[in-house]
Amino acid sequence: MYLEHLSLTDFRSYAQVDLPLEPGVTVLVGANGIGKTNLMEAIGYLATLSSHRVSSDAPLLRFGTDRALVRARLVRGGQTTVLELEINASRANRGRINRSNPVRARDLLGICQTVLFAPEDLALVKGDPSNRRRFLDELLVSLMPRHSATRTDYDRVLKQRNALLKSARxxxxxxxxxxxxxxxxxxxxxxxxxxxxxxxxLVELISPHLAKAYAQLTDGSKDANAVYRSTLQNLMDDDGGAAPGAGGGSLTDGSGAAEDLRDLTVEDLTGRYVQAFAASRRKELERGISLVGPHRDELELILGEAPAKGYASHGETWSMCLSLRLASYYVMLDDARTGGSAPILILDDVFAELDVGRRRKLAAIVSGAEQVLVTAAVDADIPEELSGRRVKVIPGGIDE
Structure with a gap:
């Protein structure tokens, strides 16, 4: 799959811009602050309905306007799909597929597949657990769009439950x-x-690809791994409350036998959560918040024998971040082989942050993708392995 044309209206700094694209490598070059990232952000938003830069939609609208439009023409296997997304300031966002009647924005999920690398990815290692949970959930929705409703349902129930606990406090x-x-x-x-x-x-799927990607980007002296830490682990602490545990995802089933969360069905996990909520109710009423659930889980990234957070060097941190994105790419490629779409790769101002060795290794890995979109302040930042079309970005538009 590749993006053939992108059009933005009142998105970020652009009143109107049209960007024709083609398969292979396209490098957008322009001074910092000129609007390169805005173009990449729009493509990423079309794929995930979220920005990699901000947590709300308001900054996406050009100042003084009340809506923005993102239009894209995608080509997959010779078939063209036109997507339109309307981002609104005061009402729900809406979408269109092939100029049909308006649909919910989330109905567009899964059509445009992207993997976006950006400097903000450092938060995947250095930031708080919410960054890693978001990484998992966005990849999950990209692979299986129905899980957008799963996330929405959970967030809605969590909000209601927290309101009730807060009133108790x-x-x-x-x-x-x-x-x-x-x-x-x-x-x-x-x-x-x-x-x-x-x-x-998903963690089971991504873990071997993470190890492979980290080995490709480095000298292979350390292994990279990811372990999911659930608040269901070590179900009961000494005070009778739920507490996060350590280890590989096991918990006690009440009889003293150890269980692996990965072996449990949705029905089994539902029962475990009911038990956990009952065990933690006193503490939750005291604090006025939900202490158990996926909203408090952690994806722990491990490098060698130590957690990457707090122990990895700057170069190792960057390699781990890039490896997570590459692992996403590899998982999507596996999905494409069974009927999904190979993703568009977006590298937004990434090469300027890397040393020469990592630049060349990353470029060699991604150069074979069907479509690679790269931004850079100067041509010198782009490795020769990514030779391709160059587009100059100027204030308010592009100059080919």
Missing amino acids: AGKFTAGHEATLDVWDQHMARAGAELLHARLE
Whole structure:
């Protein structure tokens, strides 16, 4: 799959811009702050409905406007698909597929597949766990768009449950609320189990590719690995509350026998969450928040024998970040072989952050992709392995 044409209206710094594209390598060159990243961000947003730079949609709208339009023409196997996404300031975003009637924005998920490398990826290693959870969930939705609803359902239930716990902390909790909390426990257990089960399967898929990618980018002296840490692990602490555990994903089933979360069904995990909510209720009522669930889980990145966070050097941190993105790419390629789409690779101002050795290794790995879009401030930042079309970005547009 490749992107043949991109058109933006009132997106970020662009009142209107049209960018024709082609398969292979395209390098967008321009001074820092000129708008190169805005173009890449629009493509990434079309694929994931989220930005790699900001957490809300408001900054995506050109200042003084109340909506932005992203239009893209995609080609896959000779078949063309036109996507339109309307980003609105005061109402729900809407989409169109092949100029049909408007649909929900999330109905576009899975059509445009991308893997985006950016300097912000350092947060995947150095940042808090929410960055790594977001990484997993965005990849999950790219592979299986139905899990967009899974995430939405869980977030909705979590918000409602937290509101109830917060009211209890404020002294407004009654006996009637206890029964209501029991109901929300059931809803959250089911939604959380669906999300946890999907994440565990994804980590199983991505882990060998992560190890492979890190070896490709480095001298191979250290192994890279990822371990999912669930709040269901070590189900009960000494005070009777739920607590995160260590190890490879095991928990106690109540009889003293160890279980591996990966061996459990969604129904099994639902039951484990119900148990965990009951065990942690006193602490949750005291603190006014949900302490157990996928929203508090961690994807621990390990380099050699130590966690990458806090122990990896700057170069190792960059290699781990790049390896996570490459692992995503490899998983998507596996999916493409069974009917999915090979993703568009986007490298947004990445090469300027790397030493010469890592530049050349990364370039050699990605150069064979069907479409690679690269941004750089100067041509000298681009390795010769990525020779291809050059596009000059100027204020408000492009100059070919």
